[in-house]
């Protein structure tokens with residue numbers, strides 16, 4: 001996202017936008033003179049002025065020129081652009097604590113419900129996850145880049161769910177990781193986990209999510225809806 005933003009206005013302009021935000025440009029109008037800006041940027045007045053113009057014409061800030069300078073406010077688009085940069089830095093510095101995966105909600109084979117309900121698993125969920133999951137797994141069809149990013153999960157400490165057996169058969173182990181689910185409209189559900197059963201009919205492109213509640217209901221999700229799954233602890 002931020003790479004697209006940089007293509008639209010360039011890194012020099014982004015640096016100005018960041019500077020304005022540091023001076024309070026997100027909270028409302030800030031008064032600024034081109035010479036002050038030029039000073040901070042170690043550039044000429046013309047350069048500073050040109051960058052402001054560019055940001056304005058791209059709709060990232062609004063300006064009101066007065067005799068001794070100008071009032072500047074960062075627009076919603078401007079804030080979003082900065083936020084994209086922030087997300088990039090978060091990814092750079094917090095890779096080992098959180099992994100962001102994108103995909104769409106999909107229906108599976110209706111087996112998740114059966115396995116989650118089995119007492120041999122349920123006991124462990126209550127013990128190790130701290131809740132009794134809704135019977136089922138919300139399946140997420142991962143986007144191609146997220147399938148690749150998924151492998152980074154192995155660097156996170158998992159909550160192990162042990163295999164077990166009854167009179168008839170054995171049941172395979174699984175690993176869980178804390179996860180937050182976010183919908184396209186920004187609604188979040190924080191107390192979920194992804195679960196990866198060792199024995200499964202799905203490939204790496206399917207992510208299964210469990211939670212104390214039915215996520216389709218809590219988040220108003222239907223098949224093909226976009227979701228972002230943040231895996232790992234940010235705390």
Ligand SMILES: Cc1cc2nc3c(=O)[nH]c(=O)nc-3n(C[C@H](O)[C@H](O)[C@H](O)COP(=O)(O)O)c2cc1C
Pocket residue numbers: 107108109110111112113115116121137139170171172173174195197199200201202208
């Ligand atoms: C906790 C748990 C344990 C599982 N254990 C087994 C297993 O022992 N053998 C097996 O064939 N599948 C096992 N599965 C995988 C399911 O068969 C299925 O592949 C997966 O959960 C997807 O189901 P869904 O498409 O209905 O969502 C397990 C699934 C879960 C959630």
Ligand SMILES: Nc1ccn([C@@H]2O[C@H](COP(=O)(O)OP(=O)(O)O)[C@@H](O)[C@H]2O)c(=O)n1
Pocket residue numbers: 106107108109110111112113114134135136137138139209210211212213214215216217
């Ligand atoms: N925490 C959960 C778990 C499952 N589900 C949904 O509950 C239903 C039963 O889960 P399942 O794993 O047996 O079914 P499928 O994923 O195979 O469709 C599915 O529609 C899941 O998407 C949910 O909304 N929230």
Ligand SMILES: [Mg+2]
Pocket residue numbers: 108109110111112113136137138139208
């Ligand atoms: Mg499922």
